[in-house]
Amino acid sequence: MQHKVIDAKDVVIRFAGDSGDGMQLTGSLFADMSAIYGNGLATFPDYPAEIRAPHGTVSGVSGFQVHIGSEEINTPGDMCDMLIAMNPAALKANAKWCKRHAMILVDEDAFDEAGIKKAGFKTDNPFVELAVEDRTLIVAPITTLTKESLKDSGMDTKSILKCKNMFTLGIACYIFNRPLDPIYAYLEKKFSKKHPEVIEPNRKVLNDGVNYAANVQAIPNTYTIEPVKTAKKGTYRNITGNQAIAWGLLAASEKSGLPLFCGSYPITPATAILEELAIHKSLGAKTLQAEDEIAGICTAIGASFAGNLAVTTTSGPGLSLKSEALGLAVMAELPLVIVDVQRGGPSTGLPTKTEQTDLNQALYGRNGECPIPVICAHSPANCFHAAFTAAKIALEHMTPVILLSEGFLGNGSEPWLIPSMSDYPAIKPPFATGALGEGERFHPFDRDPETMVPKWAIPGQRGYEHRVGGLEKTHEGVLSTDPKNHETMVRERAEKVARIADDIPELMIRGNESGELLIVGWGGTYGHIASAVHELQEEGLDVSYTHFDYINPLPKNTEKVFSSFRKILVCELNCGQFANYLRSQFPQFDFVKFNKVQGQPFLVEEIKEAIKNA
DSSP: OOOEEEEOSEEEEEEEEEGGGOHHHHHHHHHHHHHHHTOEEEEEEEOOSSTTOOTTSGGGEEEEEEEEESSOOOSSOSSEEEEEESSHHHHHHHGGGEEEEEEEEEEGGGOSHHHHHHTTOSSSOHHHHTTOTTSEEEEEOHHHHHHHHTTTSOOOHHHHHTTHHHHHHHHHHHHTTOOSHHHHHHHHHHHTTTOGGGHHHHHHHHHHHHHHHHHOTTOOEEEEOOOOSSSOSSOEEEEEHHHHHHHHHHHHHHHHTOOEEEEEOOOTTTHHHHHHHHHOGGGTEEEEEOSSHHHHHHHHHHHHHTTOEEEEEEOHHHHHHTHHHHHHHHHHTOOEEEEEEEOBOSTTOBTTSOOOTTHHHHHHOSSSSOOOOEEEOOSTTHHHHHHHHHHHHHHHHTSEEEEEEEHHHHHOEEEEEOOOGGGSOOOOOOBOOSOOOTTOOOOTTOBOTTTOOBOBOOTTOTTOOOOOSSSOBOTTSOBOOOHHHHHHHHHHHHHHHHGGGGGSOOOOEESOSSEEEEEEEEGGGHHHHHHHHHHHHHTTOOEEEEEESEEESOOTTHHHHHTTEEEEEEEESSSSHHHHHHHHHOTTSOEEEEEOOSSSOOOHHHHHHHHHHO
16 A cells, blocks of 8 residues: 655544543643644544443543644534544444544454443444444554553553553554654653653653554555644644633733632533632632632622632533622622633533523523623633633723633633733723822712723722622612612613723624625634635625624624624524524514534534525
């Protein structure tokens, strides 16, 4: 068989196996070395929803998809060019994502009678049963070869078997011409202090995987993917959305000059934000793992009252538990950032799967007239800017702000151009300062006439003592049940939120600024919709696209943008929550819905088909 080296514009690799097979680590290492090499990339970790599902079953399969390219990459890819399946269950769960020309690498040792039966196959030939026998099949005895590679290492059998993923990674590195130095550096960093004895065995099995791939006749082609040549100059790193949110909050803390406090209860898929912040005590971050969701937000509200940049992180179930305390923050007019990394619901739902189904809850999920600004992130790297912006709005407008992320963004990763903090604006909270005149009394809810924002009086300042709490008050801070005062305060709090529109950017349109069809998205659908629209524009279709990062308030030019198109197609991972919200704000326009509620992100082809149908 003649070997070919193919120069590819982009490739998609999907790593899949049991939760204990190390596929998340393998995929992460492959992505990290591609980022260091200079490729564009996007990743999609796909965790099982079950805790400790039976070994070898489809419900226990864990996947990690990596899309790398020589140009900007916006999505993890629809279908894969190579599937690595460590057992029959992984093959069964993921064969449907293989392209017609895809390579499929499997561990031959796992495809015994017991493994095939446990995966639920009806015959003894999974490849024929799944109709993938015409793909390029690489059936390698990975378990046997790993044991042979490390037979003299002194490691026990269990430890040796944990190195299978490194042998597999070596094969993938050979096929796609990946540099090995970043993996060596990872092994040194991870194991040099506590387990230096495992560094050399892992290096050996990685290299043996490369050597096996170089000599086996089943691999007809290898691929080169050049670095992105049009990328903006600077220093990049691979970053997940949850990491980016944590760092964006730390940047806001620096720019505001305020200490950062995060009070949170661990919940999938938001826990990594709390964990990341806990690492950075040297930057002034204070973290508290609270006993429940209510305690988490209440400690954050207390920290806000005391003058901190206060944050609480959660997912959909936790946001519902925080709703009463959110109303307290609105009534007390205290700055607070609430990060909701959305997941499949309702109730416990699909903890490890992504959705956009918390929008209604973010907009309306509180008692009384209780408006809160709502913004969202649209990519893993954008999570940094979104978190910084959420903190800036909260601190400068004296209001809680809900930042919507998604499991797809929080766990996914992409290259991030590390910014200079000089490029980010200062954050200037409206502190109450200065000595009060004789007989002068501080009025805690008097407002700036332009922004409707009251002053922030930090405890301990003489003359600035005032009542806080959930009961309605007058501008002077006196408890009041007067009907007219209540309506005045309700309308002023709503107007304060509405005027935030003066500080947010206007909508941008990709494509013609008027025409037949406008595609609308929000949050993590950005990359998939942008890719679909770009491909259709290249095919000659009259279609334009705009994306919302700001939900409440909406950008000031929203109505003008909508009025320039005959039809508006709203794509979102729910049953139409944003479309319904837009319809309530702009009933004069016809909004067509395209929705998906499967715990998975859109496919580019799905959106292209929806656009053609529209």
